[in-house]
Amino acid sequence: MDAKELIARRVAREIKSGMLVNLGIGLPSLVANFVPQSLGVFFQAENGVIGLGARPPEGMQDPHLTDAGGGFVSAVPGAASIDSAMSFGLIRGGHLDMTVLGGLQVDEKGHLANWKVPGKMVPGMGGAMDLVTGAARVVVAMQHSAKGASKIVKRCTLPLTAQRRVDLIVTDLAVIEPGPEGLILRERAPGIGLDHIRAATDANLIVMGDIPEMALD
Amino acid sequence: MKGALKPEAAAEMIPDGASLLIGGFMAVGSPERLIDAMVERGTKDLTVIANDTAMPGKGTGKLISAGMVSRVIASHIGLNPETQAKMIAGEISCELVPQGTLVERIRAGGMGLGGVLTPTGIGTEVEDGKQVIEVEGNRYLLETPIKADFALIGAWQADYVGNLAYLLTAHNFNPVMALAGKVVIAEPESIVPVGVIAPDAVKTPGVLVDHLLIRPN
Numbered sequence: 001m002d003a004k005e006l007i008a009r010r011v012a013r014e015i016k017s018g019m020l021v022n023l024g025i026g027l028p029s030l031v032a033n034f035v036p037q038s039l040g041v042f043f044q045a046e047n048g049v050i051g052l053g054a055r056p057p058e059g060m061q062d063p064h065l066t067d068a069g070g071g072f073v074s075a076v077p078g079a080a081s082i083d084s085a086m087s088f089g090l091i092r093g094g095h096l097d098m099t100v101l102g103g104l105q106v107d108e109k110g111h112l113a114n115w116k117v118p119g120k121m122v123p124g125m126g127g128a129m130d131l132v133t134g135a136a137r138v139v140v141a142m143q144h145s146a147k148g149a150s151k152i153v154k155r156c157t158l159p160l161t162a163q164r165r166v167d168l169i170v171t172d173l174a175v176i177e178p179g180p181e182g183l184i185l186r187e188r189a190p191g192i193g194l195d196h197i198r199a200a201t202d203a204n205l206i207v208m209g210d211i212p213e214m215a216l217d
Numbered sequence: 218m219k220g221a222l223k224p225e226a227a228a229e230m231i232p233d234g235a236s237l238l239i240g241g242f243m244a245v246g247s248p249e250r251l252i253d254a255m256v257e258r259g260t261k262d263l264t265v266i267a268n269d270t271a272m273p274g275k276g277t278g279k280l281i282s283a284g285m286v287s288r289v290i291a292s293h294i295g296l297n298p299e300t301q302a303k304m305i306a307g308e309i310s311c312e313l314v315p316q317g318t319l320v321e322r323i324r325a326g327g328m329g330l331g332g333v334l335t336p337t338g339i340g341t342e343v344e345d346g347k348q349v350i351e352v353e354g355n356r357y358l359l360e361t362p363i364k365a366d367f368a369l370i371g372a373w374q375a376d377y378v379g380n381l382a383y384l385l386t387a388h389n390f391n392p393v394m395a396l397a398g399k400v401v402i403a404e405p406e407s408i409v410p411v412g413v414i415a416p417d418a419v420k421t422p423g424v425l426v427d428h429l430l431i432r433p434n
Contacts, residue, residue, distance in 0.1 A: 133336050161341065
């Protein structure tokens with residue numbers, strides 16, 4: 001299993017029956033592949049659909065139905081199409097049960113930076129600031145490190161996405177829960193030891209008792 | 218509703234220096250024939266207010282490529298490298314606004330409100346220079362209304378009095394923008410007799426629409 005699939009499978013276990021969930025583009029979008037249809041989860045795409053479905057068969061694409069990355073999608077029974085005001089009303093108004101987003105950095109306060117690298121990458125925040133501010137639960141799905149540098153840091157050096165503390169960080173090495181006292185190590189990836197995680201993490205991790213391996217099924 | 222225009226005639230109404238609200242999300246739901254006619258005419262120094270600048274060759278991206286835009290207000294420009302390059306070169310000034318805030322600022326402009334109070338952006342660089350207002354113990358940013366000289370709307374169906382209906386994720390910013398343009402030009406995919414769009418299916422009442430684009434040949 002590659003790192004992205006591992007992260008997506010672990011995040012999928014956070015999604016409970018009947019939730020309304022928004023998945024970011026890129027790695028977070030893979031999570032949908034591991035959520036059983038029987039859970040009755042509705043996925044929202046912030047460009048205006050509740051009940052996002054799988055990619056349509058070749059030749060069946062509808063140009064009026066895309067996800068927030070612009071890719072063609074389908075819709076599931078019970079889907080609703082909405083305008084941007086309603087879409088962000090759901091997000092900011094606390095009606096969205098969970099958002100899963102990628103990250104550039106998360107720090108010891110649980111602050112997320114994921115929208116800008118000054119001087120290098122200025123794409124705009126899109127819906128990220130609203131999602132992190134408003135969703136009932138914020139899960140960050142990202143690789144533990146990028147180009148050898150830890151993405152879990154003492155203090156974010158990149159511009160923050162929101163001042164809200166994120167609820168969970170899932171990486172290819174660990175599951176970490178930010179709390180008022182700092183970052184609590186909850187789980188390790190299969191075959192990964194504590195020393196490995198500590199060495200790969202800039203931030204201080206709070207370790208209490210035995211740390212179990214991630215359950216993935 | 219004043220009548221149906223050819224795209225060229227609609228493009229001629231838009232002078233150099235105009236501010237434009239343009240519907241669409243990554244060009245889904247954008248008025249493409251009107252944008253093509255504007256590119257043909259070569260209007261200059263436009264302010265484009267839209268969710269994004271799409272990508273080169275699509276939607277608002279065509280206006281960027283043609284060098285017609287001096288100012289952009291958007292939530293995301295990351296999928297159009299030309300917008301980023303022109304921003305870095307100083308040819309375009311970009312104001313990046315969280316997506317939920319952008320739609321609410323336009324809604325405020327169109328609905329006669331003096332602004333909106335949103336928690337999105339608190340504690341981030343979006344807060345810089347803005348008034349923070351505390352209501353019932355929570356802190357909000359005061360975000361000001363947006364209006365424009367024109368709203369350019371992409372719709373699915375219009376009827377003879379200008380009532381508009383939209384499809385799936387092609388709603389996005391369109392219904393909100395139709396309130397906030399001094400002149401509203403809508404480009405439907407088809408124009409149908411009054412009554413075909415049931416009153417309950419009308420998302421933009423025709424009283425808001427000044428001009429329709431005639432249907433494509």
